[in-house]
Amino acid sequence: MQSVLIGQIVNVHGIKGEVKVYPYTDDVNSLAKKLKVIYLDENLKEKYDVSCRVQKNMLLVKISGVDTVEKAETFRNKNVYINEENLDKLEEDSYYIKDLIGLEVIDINNNAVIGKLDYVFNNGANDVYEVTTLENKKVYLPAIKQVIKKVDIKARKIYVEIMEGLI
Numbered sequence: 001m002q003s004v005l006i007g008q009i010v011n012v013h014g015i016k017g018e019v020k021v022y023p024y025t026d027d028v029n030s031l032a033k034k035l036k037v038i039y040l041d042e043n044l045k046e047k048y049d050v051s052c053r054v055q056k057n058m059l060l061v062k063i064s065g066v067d068t069v070e071k072a073e074t075f076r077n078k079n080v081y082i083n084e085e086n087l088d089k090l091e092e093d094s095y096y097i098k099d100l101i102g103l104e105v106i107d108i109n110n111n112a113v114i115g116k117l118d119y120v121f122n123n124g125a126n127d128v129y130e131v132t133t134l135e136n137k138k139v140y141l142p143a144i145k146q147v148i149k150k151v152d153i154k155a156r157k158i159y160v161e162i163m164e165g166l167i
Helices: 027-034 067-073
Strands: 005-011 019-023 035-039 047-055 057-063 079-083 104-107 113-122 127-133 138-142 148-152 157-160
Touching: 005 057, 005 067, 027 047, 027 057, 113 138
Parallel strands: 104 157
Antiparallel strands: 005 019, 005 079, 019 057, 035 047, 035 079, 047 057, 104 113, 113 127, 127 138, 148 157
């Protein structure tokens, strides 16, 4: 079994033992609907049955057996994992961030290696790829069709077209 980090418990919610989870996904509603079991370790040993709902783009999670603020408080700052088998199949041209991290980024115009993808975040309008160049500098590429031309997960490469002024 392979674990996938899906978020972090950032706070307690209410007085009945719910915890607030900051999700590492942009599809919070889909995750909330199917989240029945979580793990609090990447080896998938510390297993908890849960129920879940969404509030203001955060997951409110009720962990079975946790019914007080004090018990819930012990979970603060813990990472939340699920079994990789529970991930949804994605549509074409959609990727899990975990599959993109570490891919080599290549300029499609001259086949030159720009660097490696280190991090993905969302700026509200679209995802942004943080790339560490061969010179160990950070560059930020918007994950839009005008820039990201091809993602080849098997070859571990992302082909990009650098727009003027982007780097």
